[in-house]
Amino acid sequence: MLSIDSQVKRNVYAGSGNLIVGADTRIGKNLYYASGKNQGQADISPSAKITGAVFKSEVSQPETNAQVEAAKNRFLRF
Numbered sequence: 001m002l003s004i005d006s007q008v009k010r011n012v013y014a015g016s017g018n019l020i021v022g023a024d025t026r027i028g029k030n031l032y033y034a035s036g037k038n039q040g041q042a043d044i045s046p047s048a049k050i051t052g053a054v055f056k057s058e059v060s061q062p063e064t065n066a067q068v069e070a071a072k073n074r075f076l077r078f
Helices: 065-076
Strands: 002-004 012-015 018-021 031-036 041-044 054-059
Touching (some): 002 012, 018 031, 031 041
Parallel strands (some): 002 018, 012 031, 031 054
């Protein structure tokens, strides 16, 4: 679980089963996050201030080492 409820002046990159972006969150640029289709969830408060855009990347649970590496590379492209 990852919970953010403060100021971040740059981009935020998050990969977590559960992501909570609280009401007091201020993100100076973009929010990039990844969560599984069936596992994770994201709760982004409507009061949170995100200056840039929000990008969600859904990834399925990898089954092989090659799929794990492919998922890492896909997330690191940002």
